[in-house]
Amino acid sequence: MLSAPLLRLSLDILIEIGSYLDSEDLLHLIQTCRQFHLVFENKTVWLRLCKRIEGLAVGIPEQVDYKRLYLRWKKKGYVYTWGEKSWNRLGRLVSHTHFPHHKPIALTGSYAVKAVQIAVGGYGIFLLNEDGKLHITGKRTNSFSQVVSELGFVYSIHAGRDYCLAMSDEGNLWQVGANSTLCLTKDNVLSDYRGKFSIFRSGWDCLSVFVPQVGFLLWKSGTESEPTVYKIYIGQDVVNVSDYVLCAGFLVFTIVNESLVFRVDLDGNYEQQAKELKNFRISEGNGPWKLSGSFRTFSCLSGNGNTVYMGNESTKETDAKPIVHEFLQNQSIKRLVHGDYHHLLLKQDGSVWSWGMELSNCGCLGLGTLYNQIGDNVLIDVPGRRVTVLRPQRVSWNATCISIAAGGWQSAMMAISDKVLPDAMEPARMTGLSLTHASVPVLHFLRSRRTD
Template sequence: MTERTASLVDLPIDILVLIFPHLDARSFLSLCRTCKSFQQPSIRLDPAYWRYATQTTFRVPNQPVVQQDGERWQKMYRKMLTQSRVFTWGSSSMNRLGHSYNSPWEDRLTPRQRWLHHRSSCTFPTEMDNTQGLGIIADMQCGGWSTTLLTSKGTLFTVGVLDGLLLHHSVDDGLQALHFPPGYPRSTTEYDEPSIAIRQFSSGRSHILGLSDSGRIWSWYDVQEPALHVKFMHVDIKEPPSREPATNQSLYGRVKKVVAGWSLSSAYVYGTGIVLWSPVQRQPNDAESDTMLVTDTVEVPKTAYQRIKGASRKSDEDQALGNEVGVVFNYIILEHFIVFVTDIGKAFFGRFGEANKVDEVLELRALHNECRTQSDVQGSFRSFAIFKNGEVITTHQDYLERCWEARHTNPDQSGIEGLKRIPALQQNDVISIAFGDYHFLALHSTGKITSYGKELQGCGALGLGGDGDPEGRTRGIRYTGITHDGVLVPHAYTHGRQVWFEQEKKKWITYMTSGGRDPEEAKDRMRLFMQDANVQGEVSEWFEQEGRDWDKAPALKDADEDGLGAYFALSISAAGWHSGALVLVNKKLADRIRENSIVKDPEAQTDSTNPEAEQGESSSDQQQHQELMQGAMNTLVNHTQTHLAFTDPVAHGAIPGKGYKYIWADKSFPRLRLSDGTVMPGDVEFDEWRFGRPDWQLDIDV
């Protein structure tokens, strides 16, 4: 009998997935094309492979909620090379947004005008200046007064200042590479140096922590100062050769991640657990120190446990700790508390005492995942969110304070209020939450961002627009008090308010809030919209639905080959009064959206001196149309520099230029039948709901 030849496809999948990480993406895809067996989604879209390939190639941080989504990781890998862009919005003071400096007209301003310009706000997502020359951006994070980017080469770049309370900072500098002490290369883009190539970083309120490829911890407290290498007197840190394969047994002493908090630094060290210390700084007149030996560290109780494969029998103490607590999966540092989740679906917290000591940790019983599956925690400053089984539960550190105070009288924490389940976040594919001081963002697996909370002084941190009162109100922001604080209406929490990146939508909103085609006819319902919060909530939801899925129009399908849309957010960040997002931009699709928004105006006067003016779409017309498209975009982006009067049709969003108009130029301000039976006044036809009028939940306390 002929002996059967063994084939690679005969290997079980658990063996194949051990082989795949040794292949680069091109080789892996070539392997998948060799036979039908390797074309099955479980292999071709293996999440472990594509997550590993994306993280190792581009240094993209893990996203625990979607770590098993192989298709998402594969699309991310394909697009990161050419389409990643960085957008920021909110308060632009101290240049923290990266696009509030070096304006072409700023040189004409007086020093006081320039200072006021730096204190201005950006209410609509705007791409950071000078970032496309940095290569691939792997991660971004906002600090209290800064925004920091990590490139795929392991270099950190920052705009703004790390500590806005210091007086010696400069606000006129753009992106600056965070550098290292003398003797180290100035830029890791030109050197293969594992000790300074950053693979993971964390922005705190006023300092930044970086973890290098070799496992070294670096700390920055000033953009102008070189980093300090952090060492511990009482904690053993190992920096093994970067090529050494990591096993459970050899992880001891390695640093898994660093987290910079409000006023603390921290790291998770295998075998030790979570280690806390105060942020480090050089002494005055000390420009030569490259290392800081930290003598006062705090080890958080019950965070050191590890499940080691093939280990001999565990001690009774380890066995009990594994059953009671488990392995720390993720953690955050708040203003007064540490919160961590473990692999058995439990959440714990501890309070910082004198010298940052954590005497004990308590389980957050109401946040226990009854399925014993892995939960996640994300948060900063005073707010955080717990992810479990599709639920997103948000809360404030005041809830932790109440649980802590009741640890002896009410150990089960029964009846303690403070946990919130915002309808728009439940079972809605939310994969991460980013908190600022008073606002927060949610990133959905669809690549969309929704925004919640408030923006103090109308600073634009929600990213919903609102350069003028009417525009912001149209998105659901209600401005109150002499400080002009913007608060979202309750209606916004049923389905959320989406952050838009298309500049055309900004022009559309501006036009509609100017009264549409007939401001006189619309004035009574616009007055109702401005005065009645319930009417504002419903009308803003109508605009929300109308502004959704512009990039999903059937005519644009050929420009959206992978289905990610024109703008697909990979990650979000927020801190203080500003926000940011790392976004994949399909420029071809974005351009098509812009083109589809502009049509010829048949009522516009034609140029009689042009013999082709009445001959349809000649090549000259096409060229003129293309030039107009570019001119329209320049007008959209640089409208603050044109100084056009609002009554000018270009300024208020009716037309992009002579002879053309926007497709909404003939639309009226919406007239709706409201949920309470009220009929909005006017003479135009009633507008219908594109996706149906929601059943709002208006009793949400955020």
């Protein structure tokens, strides 16, 4: 039998093979024979699948049924978007009634993307699906999400204001912008560094990678010009960075195995000692820090999610004190992200909270219409133009969130829901009527008849 050699492979090799298969393949193999059933029901196989989806396996108890968790995500996992709607940035139809821009609405129907990672840029949203395809909404397409076909299989993305960086399985780093797609590691700015870096960040006004024993490489647009190399030292040693964020004019990083925070100002001093922000130190038991940042804001989240230190462009000196908001402490925060002027936090219980500024009721906070609302937590700065929510408010919805993203004036999240509002372009749940080319009045009638 052709299957005999496969059955004679050791358990660890079979489990490794299983990690490259999708859930349908695994379910079919499980039904094939008793031995495959024993192998591919193994929780290690399903845990690896869960880890492909950003945030799905984070903070989950070890005794959880990973197979059930993964299959539930496959069936009921959705991407939700909200915020600034111009250029179809949200990747879905927006109306003022059933499908507003200032509340989370799922991408379903013809717009659905089974995303494993989401990133929000200044002018659109980037969705990486389980097949390694990168979908983009917003300014580049001025339509609903489209696939960036040139990239091949992508396994990691990071978005900034103007560009998204995408790493493909061939070790190539791509720059995806509003007007172009460019491979940076083939006859371009990063050709000499292909395969030498794993951390990359797209920022407000430039893009970057970190190359061990070399330093930070930054470039403005990804054209043929050479990147600027920032070689950073601690004492006599070049830093070994574990994580970093790139903001407007500066970057913040942590080093391997230590819960220390350093800042580098991108002011033309290309060889400099790392500037430690000493008041950002955290005990090893609560570390290491998880960094997040965008534009002028950065934040440090402790490993247990109970301590949050924030900073901005003014947090420069070594003795600078962190911004400590009491409402962020001891909240069991799973993730914290930032747009230009708004912030989202995801708690361990799957709830999402937001605070910060909305401009012209763009809806980036996801709290509904904020016109004429005022109180202890909401400040109307300029009536009809700008509203600021001073403390985190819970985003109302009917799902359990696993991952969040923010950028510019948009927000997005991945979540699991038993019931989601269907897409505006596919409104009917009727089985006895088929409309091939529905007119505008008919569609309006169908939407007005909704009861959900």
